[in-house]
Amino acid sequence: xxxxxxxxxxxxxxxxxxxxxxxxxxxxxxxxxxxxxxxxxxxxxxxxxxxxxxxxxxxxxxxxxxxxxxxxxxxxxxxxxxxxxxxxxxxxxxxxxxxxxxxxxxxxxxx
Amino acid sequence: xxxxxxxxxxxxxxxxxxxxxxxxxxxxxxxxxxxxxxxxxxxxxxxxxxxxxxxxxxxxxxxxxxxxxxxxxxxxxxxxxxxxxxxxxxxxxxxxxxxxxxxxxxxxxxxxxxxxxxxxxxxxxxxxxxxxxxxxxxxxxxxxxxxxxxxxxxxxxxxxxxxxxxxxxxxxxxxxxxxxxxxxxxxxxxxxxxxxxxxxxxxxxxxxxxxxxxxxxxxxxxxxxxxxxxxxxxxxxxxxxxxxxxxxxxxxxxxxxxxxxxxxxxxxxxxxxxxxxxxxxxxxxxxxxxxxxxxxxxxxxxxxxxxxxxxxxxxxxxxxxxxxxxxxxxxxxxxxxxxxxxxxxxxxxxxxxxxxxxxxxxxxxxxxxxxxxxxxxxxxxxxxxxxxxxxxxxxxxxxxxxxxxxxxxxxxxxxxxxxxxxxxxxxxxxxxxxxxxxxxxxxxxxxxxxxxxxxxxxxxxxxxxxxxxxxxxxxxxxxxxxxxxxxxxxxxxxxxxxxxxxxxxxxxxxxxxxxxxxxxxxxxxxxxxxxxxxxxxxxxxxxxxx
Numbered sequence: 001x002x003x004x005x006x007x008x009x010x011x012x013x014x015x016x017x018x019x020x021x022x023x024x025x026x027x028x029x030x031x032x033x034x035x036x037x038x039x040x041x042x043x044x045x046x047x048x049x050x051x052x053x054x055x056x057x058x059x060x061x062x063x064x065x066x067x068x069x070x071x072x073x074x075x076x077x078x079x080x081x082x083x084x085x086x087x088x089x090x091x092x093x094x095x096x097x098x099x100x101x102x103x104x105x106x107x108x109x110x111x
Numbered sequence: 112x113x114x115x116x117x118x119x120x121x122x123x124x125x126x127x128x129x130x131x132x133x134x135x136x137x138x139x140x141x142x143x144x145x146x147x148x149x150x151x152x153x154x155x156x157x158x159x160x161x162x163x164x165x166x167x168x169x170x171x172x173x174x175x176x177x178x179x180x181x182x183x184x185x186x187x188x189x190x191x192x193x194x195x196x197x198x199x200x201x202x203x204x205x206x207x208x209x210x211x212x213x214x215x216x217x218x219x220x221x222x223x224x225x226x227x228x229x230x231x232x233x234x235x236x237x238x239x240x241x242x243x244x245x246x247x248x249x250x251x252x253x254x255x256x257x258x259x260x261x262x263x264x265x266x267x268x269x270x271x272x273x274x275x276x277x278x279x280x281x282x283x284x285x286x287x288x289x290x291x292x293x294x295x296x297x298x299x300x301x302x303x304x305x306x307x308x309x310x311x312x313x314x315x316x317x318x319x320x321x322x323x324x325x326x327x328x329x330x331x332x333x334x335x336x337x338x339x340x341x342x343x344x345x346x347x348x349x350x351x352x353x354x355x356x357x358x359x360x361x362x363x364x365x366x367x368x369x370x371x372x373x374x375x376x377x378x379x380x381x382x383x384x385x386x387x388x389x390x391x392x393x394x395x396x397x398x399x400x401x402x403x404x405x406x407x408x409x410x411x412x413x414x415x416x417x418x419x420x421x422x423x424x425x426x427x428x429x430x431x432x433x434x435x436x437x438x439x440x441x442x443x444x445x446x447x448x449x450x451x452x453x454x455x456x457x458x459x460x461x462x463x464x465x466x467x468x469x470x471x472x473x474x475x476x477x478x479x480x481x482x483x484x485x486x487x488x489x490x491x492x493x494x495x496x497x498x499x500x501x502x503x504x505x506x507x508x509x510x511x512x513x514x515x516x517x518x519x520x521x522x523x524x525x526x527x528x529x530x531x532x533x534x535x536x537x538x539x540x541x542x543x544x545x546x547x548x549x550x551x552x553x554x555x556x557x558x559x560x561x562x563x564x565x566x567x568x569x570x571x572x573x574x575x576x577x578x579x580x581x582x583x584x585x586x587x588x589x590x591x592x593x594x595x596x597x598x599x600x601x602x603x604x605x606x607x608x609x610x611x612x613x614x615x616x617x618x619x620x621x622x623x624x625x626x627x628x629x630x631x632x633x634x635x636x637x638x639x640x641x642x643x644x645x646x647x648x649x650x651x652x653x654x655x656x657x
Contacts, residue, residue, distance in 0.1 A: 014365060042368065058366050065358040066324045069338020075358045 003031055006038055014045055015054065060088045063095050071102045072111070112449065113174070115164065116442035117216075118181045118434050119144075119157050127152045127294055130438040131160035132463075133168050133175075134446065137454060140167045141463040141511045143435050146629040152295060153626075167465070178214040179445045181224040181437025182248060219441050221247030222257035222404065223266060227447070228440035229403035229429035230261045234457025237262045238399035238425075239391055243272075243384070243406040244433075245279030245294070255279060256404055258332060258391055264447055269332075269395075276327045276336045278380065279406050284340050284355040285322075285376040289369040293355075301411050302545055304377035305588035306370045315374070318367045322375035325359050329386045332394060380406075381415045388420060399425045405433040407570070408513070410592045414572030421564065430461060430568030431512050439511075458567060460600065462518055464509030467631050472648050475631035479639060484652045489603055492647055493610035496522055501530065501538055503620055503646035505634045506603060510627070514569040515619030516594055517550060517604035519627050519634075521643065523616040525549050528582040530616055537642035541623035547616045549584035550594040552605060555613035559593075566595045583616045 001009070007027045011019040019027065027041060034040040045051055064084045068076040084101070087093040102108055113135035118128065129144040145151055147159040165171060172178075219227075225247075226240040243256035249268070255277030258270040272278075283293035286300045307315065327336050340357045355361070363372055388400060400420070407413060413428050420426060431439060446454050476483055488506070495502050501523045510516045521538060523530040535543050548569050549559070556563040559581070560573040572592045578585035585591050594617060598605040608615045620628045622641060628634045631648060638646050638653065645654040 016365075046368070055366055058362055062321065062359060062362040062366065065362060066321070066337070069357075069359060070324070073338050075341050075356075081358070 003028060003036065007031060007041065010038060010042055011045065014042075014051055057085065057089055060095075061085055064088070064098055067095075067099055067102055071099070071108055112176050112446075113168065113170070114177045114179060114442045114445050115161070115172075115175045115214075116179050116181065116438040116440075116445070117157060117161070118436070118438035118441070119154070127154035128434045129154050129157040129160070130435045131157045131164045132438040132442050133164035134442045134454070135168050135170075139439065139442070139455075139463050140164055140465075141439055142465070142509075142629070143511070143626070145626040146464070146509070149626060149633070151624060151626050163465075172214065175214060177445050178216040179441040180216055180218045181434070181441035182218060182221050217441075217445065219444050220249035221437070222249050222254060222271065223259070223268065224437045224440035224444060225403040225429070225432065226257065226259040226261065226266050226268075226401075227444045228431060228436045229401040229427065230264075230266065231440075231443045231453045231455050232429060232431070232457065232459055233399075233401045233427035235261075235399040235401065235425065235427065237397065238401050238427075239395055239397045240266070240401040240403055241384075241387065241391065242402075242404040243278050244404035245277055245283055246274050247404075255334075256406075258387075260395065260397065261401075264451065264453060272334045275339050276334045278327055278334075278383065279404070281326050281340055282376060282380055282406070282409075284357060284360055285372060287355040288360045288364040289373050298408065299542070299545065300373045301377055301409050302586065303370050303373040304411070305374070305586055305590070306544065307374045308587065310368075310371055310374075314367065314371055318363070318371045318375040319378065321359070321363060322372070322379050325357075325363075326376065326379045326383065328383045329390060331390050332387065377409075377411065380409070381412045384412060385416060385419055388416065388424075392420075392424065398423070399427075401427045401429060403429040403432045403436075407432045410570055410572040411590065413570060414574075414590065417564070417571060418562075421562070428568075428570045430514075430570045432570075433513070435512060458565075461511045461516060461568065462508040462601070463511040464629065466508045467649070469649055469651070472631045472651060475635055476651070476653060478632070479635050480656055481635065481638070482654045482656050484654075485650055486647075486652045488647045488650050488652075489606045489610070491652055492522065492607045495645060495647075496524055496607075496611055496615065499524060499527075499530075500644040501534055501642075503634055503638060503643055503648075504604070504607070505620065505628070505631065505646055505648040507601075509629055512568075513619070513627075514548075514594070515617060515627060516567075516569065517596065517601045517617065519620040519629075520550075520604075520617045521620050522607070523583065524611070525581045525584040525614045525616045531583040533642070534583075534616065534618060539618065539621070539623050540641065546586040546591070547584050547618045548592045548594065549581065549614050550596050550604070550608050550617040552608050552613045553595050553597050556593075556595050559614055560591075563595065565597075566593065567597070567600060569594045581614060584614070 031041055065076050084098045116132040118130040132141040142160045142163055144157040144160045145153040222242040225242040229240050238261050240259040246255050253274035254271040255274050256272040257268050260267050286296045287293045289300050291299045324337050327334050504520045504522050507518045509519050535541055551559050569592050572590045575585050575589055575591050578589040596605050634646055
């Protein structure tokens, strides 16, 4: 895998989007300056404000997903995950509220 | 009585590590299909290894008394078809259907055969066997492990773990999200797990908490789950590849670096297996414990088990605990069924493959433009390694299993970090962070290792006393996975190791992604395709022409 692909793949893994050309160029330069260390680049990206902001949402998604597996023994559907994430991020609901909502669902009751 | 034992799941899509063993007049010849096809973990029908076993035994299938298979059959669906298909594959592979069909192959249960293998090699009379892997079939039902009591050869299952809650599959999923291939890269995950020196405690606490929610655990001897991992599989012609699609894992992969994920999974695996051992001992009162099934290739976990229970229990880690070993295990079971006896001795030798004559070596070498010199192999090995050379050591019968134990090995000095780098990057062509094992002569094990016990198979890790003095064979956490060598096990290799102050870097003779070399031709190709300095093959020193 060439350097550009390696960097793009890492970027996509973290942000779920491709880097724009300026970002890719800057990352490539940094990669070359740091002895082609992908670990260095990963640490750099993980420390970025963009990722820190994103990781707050990802952590909430993870907590929701864990509740789905624990309570419903299945992976969350996209709609459910999106709904609960929105409740946590934008509506100030708590993870306990999510848990209670799942417990009150027909699916849970019918298990 | 002669017995042909197979470890092959074909034509199921879950085949891997196909192996054939032939047992005749008290002797084993065993070879994995991958060694001959050069496809790592080859799970196809083992026609090459069957043929080689028959050739070595100067026999044909019609001469074989029993054919046995170390995989059980599922009752409801596959089982009815398996025997027929098995025989059909045999026909497709060049054997007359009627020849194999007439042998009426016996399919032995999977974890049960892991238990038989471990028990036979352990030397214990009464013991518990704990067998854990990704999955198997016993009594027609799929499972992910079992616990057995064995008394004087009689194996009684006391617990099967349900297939859907699998420690092996959980760790395999972790392996996959760490960027390695499930059923192949678990050793890399284990190695990566200790590389967390620079990570902060907050991240470690967080990931550990999440992994605990993902990983199965035990209540008593019952395995529990917080939700069965979801994964998908892709059938290829020779094996099956798995991909993690579990939402939790995919999010973990984005949120945490892979060394942290590996660390948390390794820690959790160790904890839950230690729980199972404690609970099993409490429940049975038996203090001889045997570990079998592929999970016990995890030598760091084995080290933790040894450290935790070594002074209270008698422990045996089966060196052929993965599915390769079930070809031997099926033979051992059949032998026991017919004679009531165990034909192998404790800590049996694993030099069970082919050896090659001088004539065969020279014939192979003719195809290459190499310099060939007749030498004293032991003195020459000591001289070359002492001078800082990296050499291939190809002697006698090939080892069975995933480790080079001094007959198909690459050797170098243990005392300088640069040899680790050279062997990783220029010889084996693999990741620079991966450590190598040492071979240590038994008399000096106490000099190099903390609390050593005899460990001839590279299945058990130890903490080193002075890892900084042996950087080529110690990992970042100061551990190593040695072969502790007695002179009687491999006299020539013992002399070489002794001549290097009792310790030498010993890694399996192969390039990254390849199976261990089997024939002189494979070894010579490896010399050609790497920056290894030379091979000692019998008494021939084989070098590239300058």
